[in-house]
Amino acid sequence: MLFHVRIDVHVPLNTDPEKLKDLSAREHERAKELQLQGKWTHLWRVAGKYSNISIFDVEDPAELHDTLSSLPLNPFMEVEVTALCKHPGSLELNK
Incomplete structure (x- = not known):
């Protein structure tokens, strides 16, 4: 199943900068793993925000x-x- 996912990140202002740096590095590694597995098929940053728009391809909710x-x-x-x-008007349906 395909899912459109918007993720907005809200880190508390008092979060330790080193902890945030570690979390961010681990987040990038996990996102890379999921992309290489074909589960996180698209990842776009929302300009000017700590947010992304993504497409996930997984079995179910x-x-x-x-x-x-x-x-x-x-x-x-x-x-x-x-x-x-899939939309019936999509050209992808004809592939």
């Missing part, structure tokens, strides 16, 4: 939940999920 929960920055994330399906 439970796998998406587990995947998002595995992200190191998850405690600071506000997530909006939209399930996607």
Whole structure:
């Protein structure tokens, strides 16, 4: 299943800078793993914000939940999920 996911990160101002640096490094590594596995198929930064728009390709909502929960920055994330399906007018359907 494909999911459109918007992730907004809200790190508390009093967060230790070294802790944030470590979390960010771990977040990048986890995102890389998921992309190489083909689960995180698209990742775009929202300009001017600590946010991204992503497409995940996972088996079901439970796998998406587990995947998002595995992200190191998850405690600071506000997530909006939209399930996607193919549009009948899409040229991709003819492939």
